[in-house]
Amino acid sequence: MSEPSLPALDDAWAIFGASSGLAREFARHAARHNRPLILAGRDVEDLELDGRDLVLRAAPAVRTMKFDALDPAAAAQAAGTLDAALPGRFNVLIAFGVLGSQAEIEADPALAQEIISTNAGAAIALMLALAPLMERRQGGRLVVVGSVAGDRVRASNLVYGASKAALAGACGPLRARLARSNVTLTLSKPGPLDTAMTFGLARGLPLASAADCARDLWQAAQTGKPVRYFPAIWRWIMLVIRLLPGPVFHRLKF
Numbered sequence: 001m002s003e004p005s006l007p008a009l010d011d012a013w014a015i016f017g018a019s020s021g022l023a024r025e026f027a028r029h030a031a032r033h034n035r036p037l038i039l040a041g042r043d044v045e046d047l048e049l050d051g052r053d054l055v056l057r058a059a060p061a062v063r064t065m066k067f068d069a070l071d072p073a074a075a076a077q078a079a080g081t082l083d084a085a086l087p088g089r090f091n092v093l094i095a096f097g098v099l100g101s102q103a104e105i106e107a108d109p110a111l112a113q114e115i116i117s118t119n120a121g122a123a124i125a126l127m128l129a130l131a132p133l134m135e136r137r138q139g140g141r142l143v144v145v146g147s148v149a150g151d152r153v154r155a156s157n158l159v160y161g162a163s164k165a166a167l168a169g170a171c172g173p174l175r176a177r178l179a180r181s182n183v184t185l186t187l188s189k190p191g192p193l194d195t196a197m198t199f200g201l202a203r204g205l206p207l208a209s210a211a212d213c214a215r216d217l218w219q220a221a222q223t224g225k226p227v228r229y230f231p232a233i234w235r236w237i238m239l240v241i242r243l244l245p246g247p248v249f250h251r252l253k254f
C-alpha cells in the first residue's frame, strides 16, 4: 500500500482486481458516493493513475495495494494490511478473474489449475481471510463477482464455469456465517459483459455494458442482496437451463 496508515478511510471500499473493466466502473460509483477506496491489483502504477481519476470524481482518498491472487501469501497479507489500515467498518469487492480458452486449456491442461486457483482458490482464500476482520467490525458489504457460467457448467467453458461454480458454492455458507455479524455477502452473476475479458470472442450473445452492471451491482450491494444476476433476465434464463435434463443440456452447442 502506498501509505501505512489510513485513519480517514471509514466505510471504505477495498477492491481486489481493481483494474478489471467491471471493478473500474464500480469504483467510479464508490467515488461518486464519496467513499474512500483501496485499489488492489498486480499493476500498482496503473492503479495509481486510476486513483488520481477517482479523486477527481470525488473519492475522498484513494490508496493502492499490490495483490497477485496466485501468490499463496496474498490473502493473509491483504487481510493484515486492511486490518491495520481500516479501524472501522469497510466493504470489499472481489472482482479478479481469468477466462481462458477451452482449446488452449485442452492443449495445456496445467492452465486449468491456474484458472481454478485464481477464480476459486484465491477468491475463497481472500474471503476467508477477510471474514474475521469484517465480523470483528460487526458490519460491511462483501461483494463477490461470480458468473452465470457457474450455474450450469458447459463443456465449451468447462474450467471457467467450474471455477465460478466453486466460488458460488463457498458464498452460500459464508453468507450465512457473516449475516450473524451484520455483514452482507452479495454474489454477482453477470452474463457476458463488454470488457477486456470478452474482447475478440466470437459470441452470438450481445454483450452487456460493464458500466450498467456496476451501477446495478452498487445498488444491490447497498441493500445486501444475496445474489444479483445482470442483466436480470439471466435469472430466468439460468432457471430454464438448470432445469434441462442432462442429456438435453449436454447436446446443446453453446
Ligand SMILES: NC(=O)c1ccc[n+]([C@@H]2O[C@H](COP(=O)([O-])OP(=O)(O)OC[C@H]3O[C@@H](n4cnc5c(N)ncnc54)[C@H](OP(=O)(O)O)[C@@H]3O)[C@@H](O)[C@H]2O)c1
Pocket (backbone or CB within 6 Å): 017, 018, 019, 020, 021, 022, 023, 041, 042, 043, 067, 068, 069, 070, 094, 095, 096, 097, 098, 118, 145, 146, 147, 148, 189, 190, 191, 192, 193, 194, 195, 196, 197, 198
Ligand atoms: N466479462 C464478462 O463477460 C464476465 C461475465 C461474468 C463474470 N465476469 C467476471 O467479472 C469479473 C471482472 O472481469 P472483467 O470482465 O472486468 O474482466 P477484465 O477486465 O479482464 O478483468 C480481469 C481482472 O482480473 C485481474 N486478475 C487476473 N489474474 C489475476 C491475478 N493472478 N491476481 C490479481 N488480479 C488478477 C486482472 O488484473 P490485471 O490487470 O493485472 O491483468 C483484471 O483486473 C471477473 O471475476 C470475471 O470472471 C466477467
